[in-house]
Amino acid sequence: MSTPTVHLSGVGKRFRGAVALEDLDLSLRPGITGLLGPNGAGKTTLLRILATVLKADNGTVSLLGRDPNAPDERTDIRRRLGYQPQELGFPRGFSSFAFVNYMAVLKEWSETRTRQAEVRRVLAAVGLADIATKRISRLSGGQRRRVGLAQALLGAPDLLVLDEPTTGLDPEQRASLRQVLAEIATASTLVISTHQTEDVAALCERVIVLDEGRVHFDGPVKDLVARAAGRVWLADDAEPSAQTSWRTASGGYRNVGASAPAGAELVEPTLEDAYLLLRGTRSSESEAVTA
Amino acid sequence: MSQYHVAPEDLHDWVRGGSGSIASMSVEQHVARCQDCRSDVAALVASAPTHAVPDLADVWSRVRDEIELPPASGFERLLARLGLPSSDATLVAAASSWRGPWLTALCAALVFVAAAAAASASDSSAGTSLFLLVAPLVPVFAVALAYGPEASGALEQESTVPYPLARLVFLRTAAVLIGSVPVVVLVGLFLPGRLSWLWLLPAIGFTSTVLGLSVWVSPMRAAEGITLGWVAAVACAVRFSTVMAVLDGRYLALYCVLLIAGPITLIVGSRRFGTIGRIT
Numbered sequence: 132m133s134t135p136t137v138h139l140s141g142v143g144k145r146f147r148g149a150v151a152l153e154d155l156d157l158s159l160r161p162g163i164t165g166l167l168g169p170n171g172a173g174k175t176t177l178l179r180i181l182a183t184v185l186k187a188d189n190g191t192v193s194l195l196g197r198d199p200n201a202p203d204e205r206t207d208i209r210r211r212l213g214y215q216p217q218e219l220g221f222p223r224g225f226s227s228f229a230f231v232n233y234m235a236v237l238k239e240w241s242e243t244r245t246r247q248a249e250v251r252r253v254l255a256a257v258g259l260a261d262i263a264t265k266r267i268s269r270l271s272g273g274q275r276r277r278v279g280l281a282q283a284l285l286g287a288p289d290l291l292v293l294d295e296p297t298t299g300l301d302p303e304q305r306a307s308l309r310q311v312l313a314e315i316a317t318a319s320t321l322v323i324s325t326h327q328t329e330d331v332a333a334l335c336e337r338v339i340v341l342d343e344g345r346v347h348f349d350g351p352v353k354d355l356v357a358r359a360a361g362r363v364w365l366a367d368d369a370e371p372s373a374q375t376s377w378r379t380a381s382g383g384y385r386n387v388g389a390s391a392p393a394g395a396e397l398v399e400p401t402l403e404d405a406y407l408l409l410r411g412t413r414s415s416e417s418e419a420v421t422a
Numbered sequence: 423m424s425q426y427h428v429a430p431e432d433l434h435d436w437v438r439g440g441s442g443s444i445a446s447m448s449v450e451q452h453v454a455r456c457q458d459c460r461s462d463v464a465a466l467v468a469s470a471p472t473h474a475v476p477d478l479a480d481v482w483s484r485v486r487d488e489i490e491l492p493p494a495s496g497f498e499r500l501l502a503r504l505g506l507p508s509s510d511a512t513l514v515a516a517a518s519s520w521r522g523p524w525l526t527a528l529c530a531a532l533v534f535v536a537a538a539a540a541a542s543a544s545d546s547s548a549g550t551s552l553f554l555l556v557a558p559l560v561p562v563f564a565v566a567l568a569y570g571p572e573a574s575g576a577l578e579q580e581s582t583v584p585y586p587l588a589r590l591v592f593l594r595t596a597a598v599l600i601g602s603v604p605v606v607v608l609v610g611l612f613l614p615g616r617l618s619w620l621w622l623l624p625a626i627g628f629t630s631t632v633l634g635l636s637v638w639v640s641p642m643r644a645a646e647g648i649t650l651g652w653v654a655a656v657a658c659a660v661r662f663s664t665v666m667a668v669l670d671g672r673y674l675a676l677y678c679v680l681l682i683a684g685p686i687t688l689i690v691g692s693r694r695f696g697t698i699g700r701i702t
Contacts, residue, residue, distance in 0.1 A: 182582045183696055202693045209584040216578040222516055228491065230576075233516050236509045237583035237590070243508055247487060264492050282579060 134196075135160055136290060136320040137181060142190035144176050144344075151176040153344040155190070163316045165331035165352070166324040167406055168341035174324040175217050175294055177341065181322060182214035182292045195290055210239065213288035217295050217324075219279040221267045227254060227278045228263040234282040253281040256311050258304070272299035280308070284315070291321045297330050309334050328403040332356075338402070340409055348409055352402060359400030359408050363387050366395035374411035387411075428452055428459050437466045513590060514597045550617065551665040555656045558625035559649055561599060565629050566645035568598045581697040588692045591633060592685070599629070620669045627677030628652065630684025637691030 137159035144152040152173045166174045179185040180192060183199045195211055197204035221230055231250045240246035254263050257277040262270070267278060276299050283291060296312075297305050305327075312321060312334060325331060331338050331352060338355055340348040348355055364386045369376040374388030386392060387404045388411055428436070428449050435441045436449040453459045494502070498515035502508050580587070611618055628648050635644035659667040667673075 184578060184581050186695070199696070202696065205696050206584045209582055212582060214579065214582040218578070220576045220578065222576060225516075226492065229516075233512060234576075234579060234583070236512050237580060237585040239584050241507070241509045244483075244487075246509075247491070248483060251483075264490065279579075 135193075136195055137322070138191075138193040139180075139187075140191045142180065142187045142192060144173075144180065144185065144188050146176075150344045152180075152187070155344070155346060157339070157346070157349075159320050159322065161316065161318060161320050162337065163312065163321040163323060163335045164337045164339060165335035166322065166339050166341060167326075167328065167331060169410065171343075172341040173344040174341055176344075178214075178292050178294050178322065178324055179216075181290070182212065182216075183208055184214070184216075208290075210286075211289040213283035213285065213291040215276075215279045215283040215293045215296055219275060221275070221278070223268070225267050226264045227259050227267060227270070227274075227281070230267060230278060231282050231285070235285050238285050240285070249285060253284040256284055257281045258307055273301060273304055276300065277304070277308075284311075287315070287319070289319050291315060291319055293321065293323045295325055296323060297325060297327050305330065328401070328406050332402040340406065342410070355405045355409070356400055356402050357405075359387070359405040361397065362408060363398050363400040363404045364392055364395035365398050366392040368392070370395070375407055426452075427456065428462075430462070433459065433462055434466060437463060437470060510593060514593050547665065551656065551660055554617075554621060554665050554668060555653065557621050558628055559645075559652060561625050562628045562632055562645050562648055564598045565595050566632055566641035568594050586692070587697070588685075588689045591636065591688060591692075595629070595633060616669070617666070620674070623674055623677040623681070624652070624668070627680035627684075630681045632684070634684035634687030634691070637688060637695060 135158040137157065139155055139157040142152055142155040142157075143150075155173075155177070166177065168174050176185065180187055181194065183194070183205055186200060192199055194208045197208050199205045199208055222233070225233070228250060231254060232246065235246045235250055240249055251260065251263075254260050257280050259274065259277055259281060262274070267275060270278065276296065280293065280296055283293065291312075293312075297308060300308060309330070312323070315321060316334075323330070323335065335352055337350065338348065338352045339346055340355070364370070364373075365379070365383045366386055367383060369378075369384045370386040370390075370392040372390055373386035376384050376386040379385050385398070386395065387400075388408050391397070432441065432445065432449060433453075436446060436453075441449060453463055493499075494511075495515050498511045501511035501514055506514070580590070607619075607622070631648060632641050632644045635641075635647070639647075655668055656665060659665050
């Protein structure tokens with residue numbers, strides 16, 4: 132097995148006393164890892180630590196075999212890092228090309244012709260080549276996210292950290308993005324935070340579920356899905372004992388976490404079912420502790 | 423098919439771009455019609471050293487760049503002509519300090535300062551107070567507006583790049599000061615006596631302080647803090663002495679200390695923390 136490109140041990144982070152991450156242990160290797168969790172679970176804080184934007188309050192962090200707390204090693208990490216933050220900001224008046232070109236200068240692509248060729252490459256990779264000179268302020272939300280992704284792809288980074296890359300993308304754009312990321316993941320370590328379980332199911336070999344700053348599941352996607360096997364039923368009515376149920380397009384009710392309702396049909400669970408079950412178990416445990 | 427062919431040495435020169443214009447056209451016309459000579463050309467191209475034949479992909483890329491890419495802004499081209507490396511010129515030109523809203527705000531502030539200077543020139547102590555209150559803060563806000571997260575919006579992405587952040591800030595600060603200080607200095611020349619140049623010390627000292635504090639807080643927050651302190655200092659001076667007390671020797675020394683400490687703090691702090699401004 133290859134050596135981990137990312138290794139975190141006992142990592143903690145607090146903001147004004149509130150726990151964002153607590154005693155987190157994590158090792159990542161090349162491939163795609165999906166981060167799932169509710170809002171406030173600590174996903175963005177974890178990604179910012181991986182992107183060297185934030186320092187952990189305690190614990191040890193090693194990225195690409197280097198220590199991000201040591202200035203020179205941090206610069207080495209940044210040379211091999213791509214990062215797309217959750218909230219994208221762009222200087223006013225910039226086109227996609229101008230912004231990615233600007234970021235390429237900051238990423239030490241100093242030779243103009245090589246830099247412009249690289250900017251063209253990444254804009255083409257995210258499907259923005261034809262509107263590269265259009266002002267970002269005139270682009271749709273999905274197109275802006277792709278500009279953010281394009282700058283993260285500069286230089287084919289060894290560690291790519293993406294915070295909600297598929298938000299605002301239409302199905303076709305998401306499929307195209309998955310293709311791009313799957314290609315990169317053959318040689319690089321990708322960490323993706325998302326609320327879209329179908330993206331994780333489609334892309335990631337491994338999934339980590341965070342809640343309240345702690346890891347609640349870490350393993351292959353199929354293992355998480357397997358936890359829901361035998362617990363998802365399609366029935367004519369909503370089952371009161373179900374953890375969650377909703378009316379499907381076929382008119383039946385999908386009951387997740389239920390004991391078998393009368394006349395119900397057992398169905399294959401999805402990653403979303405398994406995630407909801409895991410979250411539900413967490414909520415029940417919290418309620419029990421509170422009681 | 424032609425029974426005559428281009429002499430091998432002429433074909434060789436043509437492939438390498440060494441033919442004269444008339445000979446070149448003649449060879450080109452023949453090659454277009456002659457299969458044998460085209461085969462010879464293909465063999466010559468294949469055997470030629472890579473540097474002898476233009477890279478078609480590169481040529482095409484250049485053509486596309488010429489057609490599709492917007493030209494660099496006039497300001498960026500000017501910086502490059504003045505000898506700044508083109509990558510640095512790109513970074514400086516990206517600062518919001520060269521955009522309409524920023525320049526409008528600067529002009530408005532300068533009109534205000536000019537009015538105060540005019541009042542001061544007519545021996546009005548209120549005019550002098552007003553000038554001293556406002557003028558040193560103009561470069562402070564000009565710099566804060568030029569590179570804080572409020573200005574670029576891309577601070578989080580900029581904080582993950584290998585380019586030294588302190589250098590980026592210095593480049594933009596220099597661009598801002600080059601744009602704003604000469605105009606403010608011209609206004610200051612209308613002021614009487616020492617005041618015409620002494621006010622520059624707190625102005626530059628405070629600007630340096632913004633740079634230093636930006637390791638921990640956003641530049642705009644730092645500028646606001648400095649403004650509060652400066653307004654309090656000017657008010658105290660007017661209340662208990664004269665406004666010129668803020669330009670007393672010991673305070674001038676303090677401004678000099680700030681001038682030196684700010685950039686050092688920025689260099690050391692940004693290297694230690696790896697970011698500028700607070701990201702939460």
